[in-house]
């Protein structure tokens with residue numbers, strides 16, 4: 001299995017009581033699965049995704065990615081593991097304004113002193129239909145184009161798993177659906193495993209599986 005989550009817990013100190021943002025969560029994701037996580041605001045979606053991607057440390061529990069318990073790694077090894085194995089797509093794209101599109105896309109490799117697999121890069125850029133944008137700067141692109149660049153950047157390392165937190169949250173409905181259908185077709189061609197948080201039920205319905213959170217717990221886990 002690609003991703004194994006065991007008894008995962010994350011608590012925050014609220015004003016009156018402890019907030020159980022993620023509360024005893026268990027699930028397994030197989031390779032190539034496209035999983036959406038849904039739930040009301042405050043149900044724990046972003047906290048869960050951040051834990052899965054090694055961006056936050058749980059109070060208890062395990063996240064195993066390809067058999068590696070990521071929280072058993074040292075801080076440096078976790079950083080290296082994330083750089084090499086985990087792709088992450090943000091709601092607000094997070095492109096660097098002073099780098100052009102191509103420099104943004106290959107940044108995760110540059111940071112690791114690696115050079116891109118040119119054939120793979122070309123294929124991905126064509127699949128995402130941004131081949132005529134590679135010399136431009138992010139500020140000259142539409143939101144949908146920026147998110148497609150961010151998808152390419154997340155995929156450039158050929159990640160073991162790709163996480164996306166509300167990737168359509170800053171896009172209009174139509175653009176959001178276009179970006180997700182491109183992401184899905186790229187993911188299919190690359191056999192990519194995806195775990196995505198969304199509040200758009202039309203998008204969630206295109207996934208292979210939908211996990212619903214409420215008060216930090218899984219209340220439904222549905223294969224579509």
Ligand SMILES: Nc1ncnc2c1ncn2[C@@H]1O[C@H](COP(=O)(O)OP(=O)(O)OP(=O)(O)O)[C@@H](O)[C@H]1O
Nearest residue numbers: 012013019021039040041042043044045046047048
């Ligand atoms: N850094 C923090 N400190 C304190 N409480 C937090 C922190 N981060 C999240 N929380 C609380 O944990 C709970 C889950 O938050 P989280 O952001 O994971 O929910 P969400 O489902 O992603 O919400 P949204 O859909 O609004 O983004 C909420 O009650 C939130 O207030």
